[in-house]
Every structure is written in C-alpha cells, then in structure tokens.
Amino acid sequence: MLLKQQSKLFSLLTLLLLLVCGCGDDDIPVPTVPMEEEEPTPTGEPGTVTVWTTNGEGSVLLSKSTNLLPFKAGLTGGIPIGIDTSTALQTIDGFGAALTGSSAFVLREHLTDAKRATLLRELFTPEAGIGISFMRITIGASDFSTADYTYNDNPAGGADPDQSEFSLGRDTDHLVPVLQEIMAISPDLKIMATPWSAPAWMKTNGDIRNGGQLRGDLLSSYAQYFVVYLRAMSAAGISIYAISVQNEPLLASGYPTMEMEAAQQSTFIRDHLGPALAAADLDTKIIIYDHNWDDIKYPLDVLSDDATKEFIAGTAFHCYAGDVSAMSQVNTQHPDRGIYFTECSGGGFSTDFGTNLSWNTDNLLVGATRNWAKTVLFWNLALNENSGPQNGGCKDCRGVVTINAGNGNISRNVEYYLLGHTAKFVQPGAVRIPTPTRRGEGISQVAFLNPDRSRVLVAFNHNSQTSTLRVTEGGDSFQYSLPAGNLVTFTW
Incomplete structure (x- = not known):
C-alpha cells in the first residue's frame, strides 16, 4: 500500500514537472536497411502520441507515422x-535473442568489419x-555451433576436478570477439549464459551428446x-548478468544435451x-528450468526447497510445448x-509473415509479458541462408x-x-503497468512505464476488420483505427 501511495505521489510530481518544463519524449527513427550514420533524433510534442506500425x-x-x-x-x-501508471507490476530486464556459436560465426565470417559494425x-x-x-x-557448444566442445575437454588423466585446465578455447575465435564488439556499442547490455552439456568426462554417458546426467561425485x-x-x-x-543451470534439462537428443532432474538441480x-x-x-543470478x-x-x-530458493532469481521458459499461461501459475505460487x-524460434516450418507476426505478438511480446x-x-540472432551452421538440431x-x-x-x-516494436521503446528497468484484457475483443495489448516516465503501449489487431482503440490516461484519451493484422507501438 505504501509503495502504491509513493508511486502515485511520484507520478503527480512528475506530471507537474512536465507541465512546467514542457519536456517531451524522444522519437527515434528505425532503419529497415543498414545505415552508415545515425539519424538525428526529433523531439515529439508534449501531450501527443507517436505511432509505429508493421x-x-x-x-x-x-x-513511424508522420x-x-x-x-x-x-x-x-x-x-x-x-x-x-500508479501500479508497477514486474520490472523488465530486456528483449533480445541468442548469440549462439553459429550466430557469432556468420557475423564474423560473412561480413566485412565495417558491415558488421553497422x-x-x-x-x-x-x-x-x-x-x-x-x-x-x-556455455560451450549447442545445436547451433560449428563443432562439439566444452571448456575442459579431454583433460590429462581423463578428469580435472579442480577445473585447472579450463579454457574458453573455441569461443575466442568468434563468440568472444563479437561479444566484445557488442559490449563496446551497448555496455549496459544484460547477458544470460546457459550450458547445453557439461564436459563429457563429467557425465554418466561420457558424451556431450545424447543426454546423460551429471555425475553425482x-x-x-x-x-x-x-x-x-x-x-x-x-x-x-564480458559481464554475465545471469546463468541458467541447464538448457532444456528434460531433453536427451543427438546434439549437445544433458538431463538434469529437478531433485538434482535443487541439490x-x-x-x-x-x-x-x-x-x-x-553476484550472477541463478535461473532454473529453462524449458517448455x-x-x-x-x-x-x-522452488519448494527454501534453502535452494534462497539462491534462485527466477524460472525460465521456452515456447515449444504448453501454454504461456503456465508462467503465471509459477508466479502465483512464488x-x-x-x-x-x-x-x-521461427523457421521454414512457418513462413507466412502475418501469421508469425500475430502468433509471436499474442504469445511472446504480449502473452509472455502479461504472464x-x-x-x-x-x-x-543470425544464421546463414541455409539455416546454419547447424550442429545436429533444427534444420530449418x-x-x-x-x-x-x-x-x-x-x-x-x-x-x-517484432523485437523492434518492443526493444526499441521499452527501456531496461521499465515496469509493466496494468491494462484491461481485451483479447476477447480481438486485441492483444500490453503497456509499460519507462524509467524516464515515458509510456509504451504495444497492440495487435487479430480481427478481420479495422478496430478502433480508445486509450485513456488521467481522463484524456486518444483514438486510433488499427487495421486488421497490424502490430502497433504507441509512445508518449
């Protein structure tokens, strides 16, 4: 209750300051082709809403609408x-993708230095x-790497419990250099790191592929x-913000994988x-599960073990089975x-642009954040024209x-x-703010309040005809006719 009262007071004070100083938000154009120079940043007018559409x-x-x-x-x-804006829900860490070994390879090997920098x-x-x-x-190889490897393969004597022979090895060829370039551009970028398998000598099957478990000793x-x-x-x-303990711990497959039951992960x-x-x-955060x-x-x-829970920052999910509402079920209990x-991942199994725009907005941009x-x-993040390089996993x-x-x-x-409609506008440290559910009326939507007090509303029209939205804050409203199948981001 005190937090809500403080938030309301802060909102009122901020509004008064905006009225006095006439401050507006920055509206930043996005290129759909690579740019050699960044465009100047125009300033919007106070009390008006900028619209971006796909x-x-x-x-x-x-x-961007004119x-x-x-x-x-x-x-x-x-x-x-x-x-x-008086109620803050979860804090947003960010939007993005995975820089796999394959992604780093194509960025380094298929682009000139200048084109990659752009x-x-x-x-x-x-x-x-x-x-x-x-x-x-x-952390080491995945199904999208140029080879199988971990950071301590084939140590002398067949084992290295002290990890004295650990080496980043192959990742110094592509992944680390690309990460260093990215961090120079975006030093506040948050990075999560995940292993697909422990070194083979640490596993019950002696192989980084085909599942197997981490040896108890x-x-x-x-x-x-x-x-x-x-x-x-x-x-x-390279600062690592968070680690998850194991990618898809319930999966054993013919590429780098390792099974880890919940009891072992807890222990x-x-x-x-x-x-x-x-x-x-x-102080790296520990994230659990990382599966569907x-x-x-x-x-x-x-999470039921209180001693384990003390070390856990949260639970990670993937989209390949089940329903997005599962995340709310875990949140309700913890x-x-x-x-x-x-x-x-999208792929050759779903090529229609509009279908992908609709599903990903409904389930990820809006669905995941509302859950x-x-x-x-x-x-x-990047692959070549043949959906690779691949290392035994998805072919398309x-x-x-x-x-x-x-x-x-x-x-x-x-x-x-899809990323542009969120990552470009929703700043790290933003909070999701309440809006009513309108999915029954054919509209997926979610709203955020940025640290600089700017607002972001992302909406998609699943209906077969144009739908008019009336967005209200503080007694005033704006209206927008959203065509069928369109994704829109409003900022003000």
Whole structure:
C-alpha cells in the first residue's frame, strides 16, 4: 500500500514537472536497411502520441507515422484501454535473442568489419535501429555451433576436478570477439549464459551428446566450472548478468544435451553452485528450468526447497510445448521470484509473415509479458541462408537476421520487427503497468512505464476488420483505427 501511495505521489510530481518544463519524449527513427550514420533524433510534442506500425503483409515495416495523435477529453467509442501508471507490476530486464556459436560465426565470417559494425549498431542501439537490450549465449557448444566442445575437454588423466585446465578455447575465435564488439556499442547490455552439456568426462554417458546426467561425485567440480567461466568472461570484458543451470534439462537428443532432474538441480544449486558463487563473490543470478511451458512441476519442485530458493532469481521458459499461461501459475505460487522467457524460434516450418507476426505478438511480446516475463528472447540472432551452421538440431530454424554466406547480404526477418516494436521503446528497468484484457475483443495489448516516465503501449489487431482503440490516461484519451493484422507501438 505504501509503495502504491509513493508511486502515485511520484507520478503527480512528475506530471507537474512536465507541465512546467514542457519536456517531451524522444522519437527515434528505425532503419529497415543498414545505415552508415545515425539519424538525428526529433523531439515529439508534449501531450501527443507517436505511432509505429508493421502490417501483416510485410509491406509496412516498423514505420513511424508522420502524424502525432493528440490526447483529448470527452472521447467515446472504440475498444477502451485504460492506462494505470500508479501500479508497477514486474520490472523488465530486456528483449533480445541468442548469440549462439553459429550466430557469432556468420557475423564474423560473412561480413566485412565495417558491415558488421553497422549491423551491430542497428541491432543493439535504439538510436540506429531496434535496441536489443538482453542477450542469451551458450556455455560451450549447442545445436547451433560449428563443432562439439566444452571448456575442459579431454583433460590429462581423463578428469580435472579442480577445473585447472579450463579454457574458453573455441569461443575466442568468434563468440568472444563479437561479444566484445557488442559490449563496446551497448555496455549496459544484460547477458544470460546457459550450458547445453557439461564436459563429457563429467557425465554418466561420457558424451556431450545424447543426454546423460551429471555425475553425482562431480557436483562441486561442475560448480567450479561455472565460477571459472564467469571469471574468464569477466577477464575478457564480458559481464554475465545471469546463468541458467541447464538448457532444456528434460531433453536427451543427438546434439549437445544433458538431463538434469529437478531433485538434482535443487541439490546442485543449494549445496554447490549457490555457495560457490557466493564464496567467489560473484553476484550472477541463478535461473532454473529453462524449458517448455508444459511442465511447471519441475520449477515448483525446485522452488519448494527454501534453502535452494534462497539462491534462485527466477524460472525460465521456452515456447515449444504448453501454454504461456503456465508462467503465471509459477508466479502465483512464488511471486517473490522472477519469470523469464528465454527461447522461441521461427523457421521454414512457418513462413507466412502475418501469421508469425500475430502468433509471436499474442504469445511472446504480449502473452509472455502479461504472464510476468521480465525478458522475451528469440533463439538465433543470425544464421546463414541455409539455416546454419547447424550442429545436429533444427534444420530449418530462422535467425532474427539472415546473412548470405556468398555475398554478405542481410535479410531482416519477422523477428527483427517484432523485437523492434518492443526493444526499441521499452527501456531496461521499465515496469509493466496494468491494462484491461481485451483479447476477447480481438486485441492483444500490453503497456509499460519507462524509467524516464515515458509510456509504451504495444497492440495487435487479430480481427478481420479495422478496430478502433480508445486509450485513456488521467481522463484524456486518444483514438486510433488499427487495421486488421497490424502490430502497433504507441509512445508518449
């Protein structure tokens, strides 16, 4: 109650300051082609709303309207969406994708230094492009790497419990250099790191592929593996914001994978990983599960141990099975721990631009955030024209961008524009703010309040005809006719 009263008071004081100083928000154009220079930033007028649109045909792509919408008193009609800035829901860490080994490879090998620098500015700054603010990377190989590897393969004697032979190795060829370039552009970028498998000698099957489990006698050694990894990345100038314990721990497949039951994950965190990070004075967040929406028993079992929970920042989910509402079920039982959405991939299995725009908005941009996600991340940031390089997994996955191996041409896919509608406008540290559910009337929508007090509303029209929205804040409203199949971001 006190927090709500303070928030209301702060909102009133901020409004008075805005009225006195006449301050407005910055409206930043986004390129749909690479830019050699960033465009100047025009300033919007106080009390007006800027509109950015992408249509279902793909002929209008994150396009800024030349007309500003005014707030007016007394407007009626339309589908009402009330904005409530007095209540803060979850804090947003960011929107983005995964820089896999394959992504780093195509960025380094298929682009000139100058062209890569331009693309990275476009991807990671809101001024020059879409402003990705959160990224996931792999700890060792995944199904999108150029080879199988971990950071301590084939040590002398067949084992290295102290991790004295640990080395970033292959990642110094592509991943680390690209990360260093990105961090120079976006030093506040948050990075989450995830292993697909422990080193083969640490597993019951002696193989980084085909599942297998972490050996029970090497839990402390594996915790040290994480500690040494975090220190090695820090020494390379790369700060890791969070780690998840295991990617898709219920999956055993013919690419790098490792099975980890909930009981082992709980024991590993409680007795080994959590204490090891604390002893090393590392404040990296620990995130659990990192698998599909269809199994909430796993994270609930891990969180049910109070001693384990003390080390846990939250639960991560993927989109490949189940329903997005599962995240709210975990949040309801553990509202003091975060929810993270960390992986979903488009691909050749779904090529229609409008269908992808609709599904991803409904389930990820809006669905995940309305179900308490602090992040929304797609899978590969970049792949080549053959959906690769691949390492045993998905044969037709799509990156946020596609880079042609022969000529270096860059194609921006639907995921690029979806990210642009959120990452460009929703600042890290923003909070989701309440709006009424309007999905029954064919509208997916979600609203955010930025640290600079600017507002963002993202909406999609699933209806077969144009729908008029009436957005209200503080007694005044603006109206907008949203065509069928269109995604829109309003900022004011």
